[in-house]
């Protein structure tokens with residue numbers, strides 16, 4: 001049985017009108033993402049990765065083609081709170097505690113006090129930050145702040161998690177650990193993940209599907225279904241299969257640059 005697509009993009013185009021002329025940020029993007037997949041988007045700066053995520057989130061309006069999110073228009077999906085969004089910088093409010101930050105979307109959505117408390121506790125446990133509820137962001141390391149920002153995006157239990165280079169600013173050891181934790185979290189929550197990265201090993205390690213993009217105009221140059229098993233210890237990165245997928249991603253990136 002094939003899972004029903006949660007994200008379906010067909011001939012998606014987006015051209016920004018700028019003072020320097022039109023910028024074709026997305027060109028003829030076709031992509032189906034099934035429920036529960038972990039999809040990474042990789043490509044050089046300016047190839048439209050963030051723009052695609054923002055289209056899914058209903059924050060940009062495509063100029064052509066169609067896009068459905070959980071069977072709805074992106075705008076409807078945004079209103080239905082179908083996704084959580086994690087940004088490159090943790091973006092926590094410094095004047096709120098970690099618990100206060102996670103509680104914020106729940107306050108906006110009008111959850112009851114007991115429900116807010118339950119969800120804050122639950123998501124803090126999910127990202128391994130139990131006990132840090134009353135700390136302020138500046139009291140946490142960069143990796144912990146990013147985990148808190150993931151908890152905030154998970155707090156209202158949306159079926160889709162959009163992550164725009166969430167670990168880009170972290171050192172490699174912290175990033176490795178968060179990658180491992182993210183896979184466990186994905187396994188536990190069964191959410192559909194859309195994840196932007198510049199790192200080939202990160203994309204290969206995390207994903208069930210890797211979307212390779214090329215710039216000017218932003219197109220998909222390859223879509224790779226990962227042959228790696230779901231269970232992924234970090235040393236899987238030394239395996240032949242891993243190296244082969246990484247090689248194919250690199251080739252896709254190179255081919256995209258040559259065409260552009």
Ligand SMILES: Nc1ncnc2c1ncn2[C@@H]1O[C@H](COP(=O)(O)OP(=O)(O)OP(=O)(O)O)[C@@H](O)[C@H]1O
Nearest residue numbers: 016018023025044045046047048049050051052218
């Ligand atoms: N609001 C906007 N107005 C005009 N041009 C924009 C706007 N947003 C993005 N662009 C342009 O669209 C193109 C795609 O940008 P986007 O941020 O999606 O790329 P990206 O692949 O996410 O890049 P990076 O890896 O650097 O984050 C770029 O050329 C960018 O300058």
